[in-house]
Amino acid sequence: MTCKKNLGLLFIAFSLLVSCNSEKKPTTPDAEPTRKEQHEETTNEVKAPEKIISITEAKEDYDNYTKKRANLIEATEEPLEDGSKFIASRYGDYDIETVKNYIAYVEQEAKEAGVKVETLRFYFSTYPAKKESSDHKEVKHPRQNSFFILPTMKVDAMNMGFYIKDLGDGKKEAALIRDYPGILDSKMGDTHKKTNKSYASFIPTTTAAPIMFSDQSLIMNKTTMGPPPYDSDFN
Incomplete structure (x- = not known):
């Protein structure tokens, strides 16, 4: 009886020893990643976008x-x-942090206004033929061709550029660029007639602007255009 009891205790001790040795060892900063860890890393790999040429x-x-x-x-x-x-000009430069911050800001403002950013639209443009813009900012390279970026939202199955109206008390709403005062005015060179179509789902109709009313553009430009100086990756 005593022999069987000793064998039982020996078996339990052996089992505990095997169990302890089979536990995963803590990793150290210098330890090589395991197969499982390597697999987890590869599953998070970003694939090349289809639009890359x-x-x-x-x-x-x-x-x-x-x-x-x-x-x-x-x-x-x-x-x-x-x-x-x-x-x-042949190109424009933005540092990558500026682009990340711009996208984050646009999405933040759109979310607060209750809309979703559908696309980022790039418009070709040309700076004025003078040293100062209409909003009294310096034009470093008059007549230089450039571009600006405008976020769009979905309106009646169409993507349309928008800006943000700050109504005060933390309330914001999205409004269409084409409805901004003067944008479709013939004096600004547009030949299209302004439509009277209402986008009530996005823009409530008001007879008077609130006291705290202000407009926030989401259009980004102010990039480093080149040339000048004349340098390019392709010639």
């Missing part, structure tokens, strides 16, 4: 723009004030 295609598109657009712009523009040749 090849370097060869980019070069072809760049050269086409040079021949069919940039050369025409330079041929029709008068020389600069110092007598040098006008050079058409």
Whole structure:
């Protein structure tokens, strides 16, 4: 009887020893990742977007723009004030943190206004032929071609650019760019007639603006355009 009892105690001790040795060892900063950890990392890998194009295609598109657009712009523009040749812009730079912050801000404002950002629309543009813009800001390179970014929201199955109205008391609403005062005015060069269509689901109709009313643009520009100076990745 005593022998059987000792064997039982020995078996229990052996089981505990095996169990302790089989426990996962704590990892250290220098430890190599396990197969499971490596698999978890690979499952979070970001795949290449479908809209990425090849370097060869980019070069072809760049050269086409040079021949069919940039050369025409330079041929029709008068020389600069110092007598040098006008050079058409080819690109604009934003540091990546600015882009991340812009997207986060746009989504934040849209959410507070109760709408969803559908797309970021890039509009080609040209700076005024003077040293100061209409809002009295410096124009570093007059006549330079550029672009600006405008977020859109879905309205009747169409994506349309919008801005934010701050009504005070933490209340915001989204309003269409095309409905902003003066945008579709013929004096601003637009040939389209302003529609009377109501977008009540997004923009409540009011007869008078609240005292705390203010408009917040979500359009981003103010990028570093080039040239000048004349440098490019493709020529």
